[in-house]
Amino acid sequence: MKALSKGIIITLLASVVTWTMASDDVEAILQNSFVAKNQATMDRLERDAVQAACSAPRGMPLNNDMLTTLRQERLKAVVLPANSQYLGDWQRGSDVAGNGRGLQSSDDPSKPNGGNCYACHKLAPDEVAYGTLGPSLTGYGARGQSEAMLKYTWTKLWDTHVYNLCSHMPRFGAQGILTEQQLKDVMAYLLDPASPVNKAVE
Numbered sequence: 001m002k003a004l005s006k007g008i009i010i011t012l013l014a015s016v017v018t019w020t021m022a023s024d025d026v027e028a029i030l031q032n033s034f035v036a037k038n039q040a041t042m043d044r045l046e047r048d049a050v051q052a053a054c055s056a057p058r059g060m061p062l063n064n065d066m067l068t069t070l071r072q073e074r075l076k077a078v079v080l081p082a083n084s085q086y087l088g089d090w091q092r093g094s095d096v097a098g099n100g101r102g103l104q105s106s107d108d109p110s111k112p113n114g115g116n117c118y119a120c121h122k123l124a125p126d127e128v129a130y131g132t133l134g135p136s137l138t139g140y141g142a143r144g145q146s147e148a149m150l151k152y153t154w155t156k157l158w159d160t161h162v163y164n165l166c167s168h169m170p171r172f173g174a175q176g177i178l179t180e181q182q183l184k185d186v187m188a189y190l191l192d193p194a195s196p197v198n199k200a201v202e
C-alpha cells in the first residue's frame, strides 16, 4: 500500500514538472514566433489573470473561489452608460457589426474599429455570410427592452467574461475595442424592432 501511494506521488510530481516545462517551452515558442508590427505589439502576448486561468491545460483542475473572484472583479469594472441611455442608431450599429477591421497590424489605427459580429454570429436573416462560433442572434429584439435585458446585453458586450469567464467573444468595452457610442449603436442593431436583425426575410 505504501509503495502504491509512493508511486502515485512520484507520478503526480512528474506530471507537474512535465507540465511546467511544457508551459515554459510554449511561452518561449510564442515569444519567438511573433514580431511586433505597427499596432500589433508584443504586449499582446501578455495574459491577464482571466486569460491565464482560461489557458490552463485541458483537464487541469481550476480553483472555484479564484474563478468566482475573477468574475466578480470583471463585473465591478463594467461601465454602464449614463442615465440608462443604452440604445443608439441601429443603422450605424449595422456597420459596426459588419466591419471586421481594426487592431491588426495592417489596419489604419486612425479609423474606428469594427465589432466583426458576423464573424461569429448570424444576425440579419438576409445576410448569407456569417460564422457559427457564437449562437444566432436573429430576432434578438424579441427579448424586449426591460432594464434587466438592456443591462445584460450591455454587460455581455462590454465584458463577456462576466457571464462566461472563458468566453471566446472579444471584450468590446473592457478592452477599448468599441467606443461607448458604437456599443449603443450595436445595442440598437440587436434590440430595435426596426432593425433588420428583427425582421423576417421577405
Ligand code: HEC
Pocket: 096, 097, 115, 116, 117, 118, 119, 120, 121, 133, 134, 135, 137, 153, 156, 157, 160, 164, 167, 168, 169, 170, 172, 186, 190
Ligand atoms: C470571436 C467570436 C465572436 C465575436 C467576434 C462576437 N461574438 Fe458574441 N458570442 C460569441 C460566443 C462564442 C457566444 C456564446 C458563448 C458565450 O456566451 O460566450 C457569444 C454570445 C453573445 C451574446 C449572448 C447571446 C445570448 O443568447 O444571450 C450576445 C448578445 C453577443 N454574443 C453579441 C455579439 C455582438 C453584438 C458582437 C459584435 C459587436 C459579437 N457578439 C461578436 C462569440 C463572438
